[in-house]
Amino acid sequence: MNREKFLARVREATIAGRAHRVHIDPTLPASVGYVGGGADLVESLATEINAVGGSATVVEDLDAARDQLLDLLALYQPKSALCWRHPLLDRLDLNSILAEQRVAQLDYESLSLIPSIAQREKMVAADIGITSVSYAVAETGSLVVTSQPGQERLASLLPPVHIAIVERSQIVPDLFDMFAILGRQIETGLPTNLAFITGPSKTGDIELTLITGVHGPGKWHVIVIR
C-alpha cells in the first residue's frame, strides 16, 4: 500500500483516538516494579537459574571453573564444541582444555575459513555449545548474549547442551538496570541480535505439561565465578 496514504490514515486515527485516552495517575514513580538482585548477586543469579530448570554452580576462581568444565565434558563426552571467542574464555584457557580432551573446537577462526555450506553443517552437528555472556541479570536468572563476530547466535542455541561461564562483574541486579546499560549503547548502535536466555528450551504445548529441549538446548549449565 501507498506509504503516504497509510500514514495519513494513522494520523487521522491517532488524533481522533485522543478523545478516548484512558485516565492514568501521572504520579507513578520511575522505580515501580524494581526488584533488584538481593545482597549477593552471585548467589541470587545461581538461585534463579536453578529455579527455572538450569544448573548453576558457583565457584571461587578460574581454576575451580576449569575443574567444573572438565566434569561437564566428562559427563557429556562431546566430539565437537561450538564456542565463542571471549576474553573470559581465553583466561580460562578453553582452547587448551578442549585440545587436551580431544574435543573439536568450532569457533570463529576455524569456521570462517571454510565455505558456508560446510560451516552450517558443522555448526548443526555440534554436540555442545560453550559461551560466556555479555551480561547476566540476577533478578530473573537471565544470561544476556549479544551477537558479534566470535559471539555467534547459534552457540547458545543449536547444540543440545549449553554451558555458559559467567563472572561476577558481568552480573547486574535487575532488568531495569540491564536496560539502563543498553540505553547508553543506543548512540553507538545496539547489537544486531541480543537474547535473554532464562532456562533450558521449554514447551507446555501438550496438555500444559512441561517438556524441555524442544528446539533449543535441553541442558543448560552455568558456571558462575565469584
Added chain:
Amino acid sequence: MTADYARHEHHEFLQATELAMADVGLQGALSNLGTTLGQRNKVAFAILPESGLLREKARSIKDEALADLETHIRTLESSVQSRGGTVHFAEDGADACQIITGILRQAGATRVVKSKSMTTEEIHLNPALEEAGFEVFETDFGEYIIQVAGQRPSHLVAPAMHLRVGDVAKILSPEAGETLPDDGPVLANFARRRLRTAFATADAGITGANFAIAETGTIVLVENEGNIRLSTALPRIHIAIVGIEKVIPKLADLPVFLKVLARAATGQKISVYTSLITGARKPDELDGPEEFHLVLLDNGRTRILGSPLRESLFCIRCGACLNACPIYRNVGGHAYGGVYAGPIGAVLTPLYDGLAANKHLPHASSLCGACQAACPVKIAIPEMLIELREQLHHEPGELGRIEALAYRVWARAMRSPRAYRLATWLATRTAGRIWPKRWIHRLPGGLSGWTNTRDFPAPARQRFRDWWENEGKDGHA
C-alpha cells in the same frame, strides 16, 4: 463434527459450544487450565512488589504510544532503515500477503520457516503462501501439531491446548511413518528432529513481534522453545509482520512489559528466550539473516484507534484473560469461531473481521470481569463488550420485529412516570396474580428465545411502591 469447527471460522456459536461441552477430550484438556496457567498468573503477580502499579505503568506506556502513533511509526521506519532494513506498509491482510510473497519471490526463496504469530493467522498467510507455491513450516511445537492436523490454534499462547497427548500421537504418526507413543517428550523430540531439517534448509524465517521499538528499530520476540531464535538465526531472510499497535516509543519502555508479559502468560518471571533484533547481520558475522524486512499492518487497527474501543489495542497477547474466563474454560478456543479466542478475542475478532460476521461474540461473555482482573495492561474488556453490544443494535436487521417492538414499548414506558406506574400496576395485577411461581420457565411464540436458555422473572404480586405505602415505610417489613 469437532474437527470441523477446529478447522473453520464463522460457525453457529451456540451449536459449537454445545459440541465443545459434550467433547470429553476437550473438557479433559480444558480442566487443567484454571489450576495451572490461571493460578500461576495470580501467584506471580502476588509476589512481585507493586505489581498493580507496574501494570498501570504498562498501560500508561501503551496509552502514550497510541496518542502519538504516527510519529512513532515514522521514527521506527527511519530507525529500521538506518540499520539496513526495509519497511513495508500493508493496509489489510491481502495486501500483507502480497507484500510477503513479493519479498520471497524477489529473493528466490522456496522454503519458509514460521514462528507462532497470531498476526499471520489473522491475515491467513499460510494458505496464501502455499497457494503461491512456497513450502511453509510452522515451527512452534503446538503450531506444528495443528498445521499437520489442518486445524486452527485454540489459545493465544498454547495453540494446541485442545488436544490430548493421544491425539497428538495420532496426528504426528503419519508424518513419522511409524506409530509414535502417547508420550510428550518422545513426540517433542520427533518434532525437534523433523524441524531441524526445515530450519537448516529454509530460505526465509517469518515471525510476528511482541513489540517494535521506535527509537532503535528493534523487533522484540518472546518465546520458550527457541524456534524463534532459530528462525531468525539460520535463514538468510527475516520478515517480521507487525500490527501497528505493537510499536512502543523507547527501549526503556521494554522492561516494564517484559516484567508483566510472562507473569501474565505463564507465571514465569521472564520467558526462556527474549530476542531483541535490530536489523540484519553485519557483514563479518557468521550467522543471522542477510536481509531484514518489517511489514507494518493496519487491517482495521486505525478504525479501532479512533474509536471508543481504542483500549483494546493495548493487548499484548498474553492469553491471561482466556485462562481466567469461565466461558473459555468451558468451551475452549475453537467455539468462538474467530482467529482470536476468549474474552479479548470476543473484542478483537469483530473489530478486525467485521461485527456482522461475528455478532455472537460480544454476547459470548457473562461480563464477570475476571478477564480485566487478570489483564497485565488492565484492559476494560467487559466495557468493550458492552460497547460492541450497543454497536450491534445499530446494525441493520439485527433485531427481530417483536424484540424491536418490545424495546420501543419499554423505552416509552420508562420515559414517562405515569406510563411506568400504569404498566407496573397492570403487570402485577395480571401476570403477577395469575402466575403462581417466581420464575417463568417457558414464554410463548417469539418470546421463547429468552426462556430457551434461562428463566424469566415473573412480575411480583404487588408493586414496590404499593408495598412501601402499605407496610415498608412503617418498618413492618
